[in-house]
Amino acid sequence: MSNQTSRPAGSGRANMKRELPEHFRSYKHVWVFIEFEHGRIHPVSLELLGEGRKLADKLEVELAAVIAGSGHDALEEVAGTTFSYGADLAYIIDNPVLADYRNEPYTRVMTALVEKYQPEIMLLGATVLGRDLAGAVATTLKTGLTADCTELAIDGERSLAATRPTFGGSLLCTIHTLNYRPQMATVRPRVMAMPVAQEGRSGRIVEFTVDLKEEDIITKVLDFLPDTANEAAQLAFADIVVAGGIGLRTSENVQLVRDLANALGGDWGGSRPLVQKGWIPAERQIGQTGKTIRPRLYIAAGISGAIQHRVGVEGADLIVAINTDPQAPIFDFAHVGITADAITLLPALTNAFRQRLSVNRLAG
Ligand SMILES: Cc1cc2nc3c(=O)[nH]c(=O)nc-3n(C[C@H](O)[C@H](O)[C@H](O)COP(=O)(O)OP(=O)(O)OC[C@H]3O[C@@H](n4cnc5c(N)ncnc54)[C@H](O)[C@@H]3O)c2cc1C
Incomplete structure (x- = not known):
C-alpha cells in the first residue's frame, strides 16, 4: 500500500502547459493604460505606473503609457506627466472619435495597438472605465484578465503573478496567464502607493x-x-478618514463620525453593515467591496476589523482604533488602539481637536 497522497491528474500549476506558444514569445514590455478624461488623469493610472515600473525593471523591459483621446497638445502633456511617473515611452492615439470614452472605439484602438506592439503585461485601473475596457479588450484578444488585484509580482518564469482576494476575502489567490499574452490585470484606486514624480525625466x-x-x-x-x-x-483620496461601525449602535450616532471628520478637515465612511442598515450611502462603504483608502490618518470607531474591512484600510499610514472589546481583531493591525466607548470618546475628541485647531489657527 502506498502512503503517497494522490492528486487528480492535470491539476495545479505544476501540470499546466508552461511553454508559451511560439507566436506569443515576441511579446515584451509592460503597459499601463492611462485614464485621461475631461482634462484629468485618473490618479490610479499614476499609481499603476509606479507598480508597472517595478515589474518592467524586474523583467528588464520598457514601461509604456498608453494615452488615447482627442487633441494632440493635451495628449503630449499627459505623456510628459507619465514620463515623470516612470514611463519610458508613451503611445499616443489622437482621434476626435476618442474625445469621450466609449467601449467600442477604445477597444478597437487598444486591440490594434496590442497586435502591433505586443506587450507582455497590460495594467488598467479597476474604475468604471477601466473595468469596462479591460473586459472587452481581454475578450477580443482572447487572453486572461485578473480583476481587482491587490499585489502584482513576477515569478521565476517571467510570468505575472496577480494576487487578489477570493471566497469573500477569506483567501488570497494568485492567478497566472500561462499560455496567452498579454497578461492583463486591473487594480483599484489607492491599492498601490502613489510613486514620487521625478521632474525632468x-x-x-x-x-x-x-x-x-x-x-x-x-x-x-x-x-x-x-x-x-x-x-x-x-x-x-482623502488624507484623513474617520469611519464608524456597528459599535455606533444607532444611525444618529453616525453624526459623531462626521463631526470628528469635519473638525479634522477629513472625510468619513463606515463598515458594510452600516450600508446594509441604510445608515450610510453605499459610496461611503470602506473595504473589499467598498472603497480602498490610503489616508495619512484613519480613525475606526466601533469597527471590529474583519478581513474584508482590513484590506480596504491597511495602506493607511496611521490607524487609530476605538473599540470597547480589547480582543477586537482591529487591534492586531491598528498602530494606536484605544479601548473605550466610541459614543463618548468621539465627541470628546471632536471638541478637543476643534479647540486645539482653532488655537493653532489664531496663533498662526
Ligand atoms: C463578500 C463580503 C464582502 C464584504 N465587504 C465588506 C466591506 O467592503 N467593508 C466592510 O466593512 N465589511 C465588509 N464585509 C463584512 C465584514 O465581514 C464584517 O461583517 C464587517 O466589516 C463588520 O462590521 P463592523 O466592524 O461594523 O461590525 P462588527 O463586526 O459587529 O463589529 C462591531 C465592533 O464594535 C465594537 N463596539 C461595540 N460597541 C462599541 C462602542 N460603544 N464603542 C466602541 N466599540 C464598540 C465591538 O466590540 C465590535 O468589535 C464583507 C463581507 C463579505 C462576506
Whole structure:
C-alpha cells in the first residue's frame, strides 16, 4: 500500500502547459493604460505606473503609457506627466472619435495597438472605465484578465503573478496567464502607493493611428453630466478618514463620525453593515467591496476589523482604533488602539481637536 497522497491528474500549476506558444514569445514590455478624461488623469493610472515600473525593471523591459483621446497638445502633456511617473515611452492615439470614452472605439484602438506592439503585461485601473475596457479588450484578444488585484509580482518564469482576494476575502489567490499574452490585470484606486514624480525625466513618444470613423460607432455621447450628487467621490483620496461601525449602535450616532471628520478637515465612511442598515450611502462603504483608502490618518470607531474591512484600510499610514472589546481583531493591525466607548470618546475628541485647531489657527 502506498502512503503517497494522490492528486487528480492535470491539476495545479505544476501540470499546466508552461511553454508559451511560439507566436506569443515576441511579446515584451509592460503597459499601463492611462485614464485621461475631461482634462484629468485618473490618479490610479499614476499609481499603476509606479507598480508597472517595478515589474518592467524586474523583467528588464520598457514601461509604456498608453494615452488615447482627442487633441494632440493635451495628449503630449499627459505623456510628459507619465514620463515623470516612470514611463519610458508613451503611445499616443489622437482621434476626435476618442474625445469621450466609449467601449467600442477604445477597444478597437487598444486591440490594434496590442497586435502591433505586443506587450507582455497590460495594467488598467479597476474604475468604471477601466473595468469596462479591460473586459472587452481581454475578450477580443482572447487572453486572461485578473480583476481587482491587490499585489502584482513576477515569478521565476517571467510570468505575472496577480494576487487578489477570493471566497469573500477569506483567501488570497494568485492567478497566472500561462499560455496567452498579454497578461492583463486591473487594480483599484489607492491599492498601490502613489510613486514620487521625478521632474525632468523624459521619454519617447510613439504616435499610433487607427482608422476610426464616427459613423461606424453605434453609441453616441450627447452630453457629459458630472456626478455632482456623489459627495463621496474623493473619499478614496482623502488624507484623513474617520469611519464608524456597528459599535455606533444607532444611525444618529453616525453624526459623531462626521463631526470628528469635519473638525479634522477629513472625510468619513463606515463598515458594510452600516450600508446594509441604510445608515450610510453605499459610496461611503470602506473595504473589499467598498472603497480602498490610503489616508495619512484613519480613525475606526466601533469597527471590529474583519478581513474584508482590513484590506480596504491597511495602506493607511496611521490607524487609530476605538473599540470597547480589547480582543477586537482591529487591534492586531491598528498602530494606536484605544479601548473605550466610541459614543463618548468621539465627541470628546471632536471638541478637543476643534479647540486645539482653532488655537493653532489664531496663533498662526
Ligand atoms: C463578500 C463580503 C464582502 C464584504 N465587504 C465588506 C466591506 O467592503 N467593508 C466592510 O466593512 N465589511 C465588509 N464585509 C463584512 C465584514 O465581514 C464584517 O461583517 C464587517 O466589516 C463588520 O462590521 P463592523 O466592524 O461594523 O461590525 P462588527 O463586526 O459587529 O463589529 C462591531 C465592533 O464594535 C465594537 N463596539 C461595540 N460597541 C462599541 C462602542 N460603544 N464603542 C466602541 N466599540 C464598540 C465591538 O466590540 C465590535 O468589535 C464583507 C463581507 C463579505 C462576506
